[in-house]
Amino acid sequence: MGAKLVVSRVVNPMLKLYYTPISLNDRRLWVALEKQIAFEPIALNLDGDQFGPEFSAINPFHRIPV
Known part of the structure; x- marks a missing residue:
């Protein structure tokens, strides 16, 4: 049996700008x-x-933009 080459492509998640x-x-x-x-x-x-928990998880200093 021959070896198979598997090529996977990692897709970067879209950048999110909180503003x-x-x-x-x-x-x-x-x-x-x-x-x-x-x-x-x-x-x-x-x-x-x-100041919400969702945003605090991204930036604990509560600064915008992130």
Whole structure:
């Protein structure tokens, strides 16, 4: 029996950008990303979204953009 070559392709998950529309830094990053790679924009409300358990798992310092 001959050996078989198996080629697997790892697909990178899409980059997620957590941002707030009022931040100038977020807008600059968004423009840079749009020019080079695909990403999923996720808007946050600064009334507390950044303090929830889901966001804390991503960034324990609660800073945006992430």
